[in-house]
Amino acid sequence: MRLVLLGPPGAGKGTQAKQLQEELKIPQIASGDLLRLAVRNKTPLGLQAKRFMDQGALVPDDLVLKLIEERLGEPDAARGFILDGFPRTLAQAEALREMLERNHQSIDLVLALVVPDQEIIKRISGRRTCKDCGAMYHTIFDPPRNVGLCNKCNGELYQRDDDAEDTVKMRLEVYETQTRPLLNYYQDRGLLRRIDGVGSLDDVRRRIEAAVKEDGKKA
Numbered sequence: 001m002r003l004v005l006l007g008p009p010g011a012g013k014g015t016q017a018k019q020l021q022e023e024l025k026i027p028q029i030a031s032g033d034l035l036r037l038a039v040r041n042k043t044p045l046g047l048q049a050k051r052f053m054d055q056g057a058l059v060p061d062d063l064v065l066k067l068i069e070e071r072l073g074e075p076d077a078a079r080g081f082i083l084d085g086f087p088r089t090l091a092q093a094e095a096l097r098e099m100l101e102r103n104h105q106s107i108d109l110v111l112a113l114v115v116p117d118q119e120i121i122k123r124i125s126g127r128r129t130c131k132d133c134g135a136m137y138h139t140i141f142d143p144p145r146n147v148g149l150c151n152k153c154n155g156e157l158y159q160r161d162d163d164a165e166d167t168v169k170m171r172l173e174v175y176e177t178q179t180r181p182l183l184n185y186y187q188d189r190g191l192l193r194r195i196d197g198v199g200s201l202d203d204v205r206r207r208i209e210a211a212v213k214e215d216g217k218k219a
């Protein structure tokens with residue numbers, strides 16, 4: 001199955017994609033994670049991407065597309081994948097369609113997580129990420145067992161630079177102008193399912209799993 005998870009920053013795409021990859025046995029491919037890794041490794045692409053990310057702006061399409069195309073070409077993505085944070089512009093969605101078409105493939109389902117802005121700001125300001133393995137926590141909703149330390153690898157937890165409140169507001173604006181048009185794009189193609197993203201992690205997971213199952217029956 002080839003899935004896209006859409007939604008504003010902080011809607012829970014990453015958390016839900018991680019659960020879904022266990023369930024469906026297909027990899028989560030998160031453009032933000034791929035970019036952060038490139039920045040950490042100081043690759044030429046990472047060095048170019050960093051200043052856009054620090055401002056909460058989108059990284060230019062050509063850089064992101066290069067990373068995604070490489071990742072989709074890896075063997076574990078042959079049976080399917082969950083795209084998280086990509087596509088984010090209409091140009092990226094079209095490029096993705098063409099990329100898949102070259103291999104006689106297409107997207108099966110697009111799930112859009114719907115969460116109001118106020119809820120997002122509350123969620124993101126408490127978000128903490130592990131420096132070593134990228135696992136995510138929330139100071140209130142999903143705290144680690146030991147304050148400031150990752151449950152999985154004991155790595156140090158930090159607040160991403162782009163999770164500061166001003167940058168979050170900028171990222172929400174970017175979502176409205178550049179990414180929201182994708183909802184209509186996928187709706188017009190009959191691929192979109194809207195999922196209420198408010199509630200416990202388990203509630204949202206169950207809604208997503210129901211939508212995936214229903215779509216599987218159609219196929």
Ligand code: AMP
Pocket residue numbers: 009031032033035052053054056057058059060061064084085086087088092162171
């Ligand atoms: P995320 O982890 O998905 O919130 O992404 C963090 C940052 O990485 C974003 O604010 C953008 O600067 C950049 N980014 C991630 N995915 C994309 C994408 N598909 N297109 C452009 N920029 C992206």
